[in-house]
Amino acid sequence: MWEPQQPSVRMVTRLLLLTSALLSTCQAVESPALFTSVTLTLEPSNAVSQGTNVTVRCQALVSSSGFLNRKYTIYKDNTVVYTESITTAEDLIYSLRMARVANTGKYKCKVNIPGKELSSSSEKLTVTGLQTPVLSVDKRVFSEGEEVTVGCKAPGESGAIVFYFYKDSKELYEERVDANHVETRLRFNNAGDHRLHCDYRVILLTDSVPSNASNNVVVTVKELFITPVISVRPHGSMIIEGDNLDISCSVSGNLQNSSGLKVFLSKGPTLLSSGQSKANHSMRALAEHSGEFQCSLEVGNVVKRATENVRITELFSQPVLTMYPTEVFEREKITLTCKSTNYSSDRISSSDVKYSIYKDNYTLTPGSFNGIYVVPGVVPNSSGIYSCKADARMISKYSAKLPVQAKVLVSKPEITAIGRVIVGKPFQVRCHSDRGSLPIEYTLWKKYSEVNSTTVQQPHHQAIFPVTVQHYSDMQDYKCEARNNPKIDTVVSNKLNTTVIVPLSNPGLSVVPDLLEVTEGNEMYLICGVEGSPPVTFKWYRRGNVQPLFTTTSTQSSASHRIKGVGNEHSGTYYCEAINYANMVRSQPVTVDVGVDAAVSVWSERPVDPGSDGESSAASNNEPDVEYTEVVHRQPVDPARAPLRKGTETVYSEVQNSPTGAPGDHYDYQGSVEYADLNGDQPEVNQALLEVNHQDHHDLPVPVE
Secondary structure, eight states, rough: OOOOOOHHHHHHHHHHHHHHHHHHHHHHOOOEEEEEEEEEEEESSEEEETTTTTTEEEEEEEEESOOEEEEEEETTTTTEEEEESSSSOOEOOOHHHHHOOOEEEEEEEEEETTTEEEEEEEEEEEEEEOOEEEEESSSSSSTTTTTEEEEOOOOOOOOEEEEEETTEEEEEEEEEEEEEEEEEEEOOSSSSSOOOOEEEEOOOGGGGGGOOOOOOOOOOOOOOOOEEEEEEOOOOOOOTTTTTEEEEEEEEEOOOOOTTOOOEEETEEEEEEESSSSSEHHHHHHGGEEEEEEEEETTTTTTEEEEEOOOOOOOOOOOEEEEESSSOOOOOOEEEEOOOBBBOTTTOGGGGGGEEEEEEEESSSSSOOEEEEEEOTOOOOOOEEEOOOOOOEEEEEEEEEEEEBBBOOOOOOOOEEOOETTTSSEEEEEEESSSSSSOOEEEEEEEEEEEEEEEEOSSTTOEEEEOOOGGGGGGGEEEEEEESSSTTEEEOOOOOOOOOOOOOOOEEEEEESOOOOBBSSSOEEEEEEESSSOOEEEEEETOOSOOEEEEEEESSSSSEEOOOOOOOOOHHHHEEEESSSSSEEEOOOOEOOBBSTTOOOOEEEEEOOOOOOHHHHHHHTOOSSEEOOOOOOOOOOGGGOOOOEETTEEEEOOBBBOOOOOOOOSTTTOOOHHHOOOHHTTTHHHHHHHHHHTTTTTOOOOHHH
């Protein structure tokens, strides 16, 4: 049977040594460091009310030349409350969410770097306000001498808390706990009703009782007679970019008994050099090296500092990249200019400065040139991030980035009407281009006259114009133009093409067969006609009835309502209403009196002339408002006496027979009046509808819902 072999001791030892070597190789090498300061701040302030989020910020200013491990420790009343190690120069943040009174105290921060530590000064945080406690009892009614469980809770509080229980406002019991609630059992021996409540106190170090001050002891601190010295070469104010800059840090004074002394040369957070008694640093001077250099010495926990402010004059200034025109459209030529406006004439001339231009980090100008570059208009997309570089004497400087967004020319606009367009009523016209960079100027034209113009500045804005047309053919007189580049002509839309609704007018109601021929048992047609845009909804009414007799919608300008088996009950006054999307109109009423058998009486109301004046009205007072016709008997049809039509009215010719049978010059009330019988198979219905539908409005547009 096969058995797995156990690894030898030598093999295990080799593996451990190899692992240890790899781990030691991977560990970062920490560089020397110099403490500058450690500060602690409380945000938003040192005094807050309960429930406020408080940030404890610890900031350590340390100069180092590379990797550095920092260990932060936060103390509250000299007790560690938080610790963290980081390798960056970021501030340490310790958060107190929903701060409570228990968070009141003195906070400080200590930072440790390899072999060194430094603490901040203390900052006191004061939190005011306590939550109202809640009392609980397991029984509300119990016997004398019986134990009852009572509890007191301080919602959201923390820390060391002393709870007090009261009976009838007298202290009954107290207990200290490290929690926000307490529970105990109490016995009540006195019968009757009692009032119980509780309160609590949060124990803070500041509430402790102080003692008297001790005796005074005088001590003397002897100064170390050593000081740091910093020197800069070349000396003076005429240090120009490109010069060699030498800075040294040394110690002056008695170095005896100064074991452990170290010196550090730094600029801001950057440690330039360090040594036992001297530190030197050389560099090629650049303008950004201007500022304060610091020489520090350390002996134990004693730190002394000396500083030197160095000013370095620019060899040439940072280049500035500009473009012309400042606003550019697609496929438009761009001129880019890179220029350093200032240079040190003692060292170089303007021709010594060479330039390069970049777009999206790619070089547009291989090799140095004079700083002017033209982006040709044939480039399909000139948008991008441009920058440039200036070089002289092995010194390079870069300009700020110049974002270029080529604008899009406005496209051909579309002109549309908003909502229904009704002749004679105001509506709105919208002009819009699908493409084009803002702002865009839109202008509405009617033939060759400018109606109005507006400029759209924001994406959610629209160019909308109020318009009123007096005839449906006026719609095609409107166009709009758009422009967003003053150097290019405007683009013009097509003509405004939309459905126009003509309001209804000239309503009329006619009756077929003719009024004098409406007799019992026959059919009667009520024909309603109008002028205006279909579709039209027609409604027929009989006076005295609120509800219509019949309703229909037609794409024609007239429609009919058929009444079968006419009887005496159909006598009355009729009218019709016509409705389209623009308006509603009503016809003049027509009165029908259905006669019995062959006799018919017709009552027709005299229409009122809206243009008549008072005199004409007065002059007609003697005339009756109702015209009467004779009761006549049906006679054989004589085509020569057929009714004559005019518009929607019917004019009848009247023939009176004399006693001898010949036409006479006077009326004989005993005679008969004959009319042509046109009822037959009702050819008048089709003829009347045909006449109405062929009136002079056949060219009106048909609106679409």
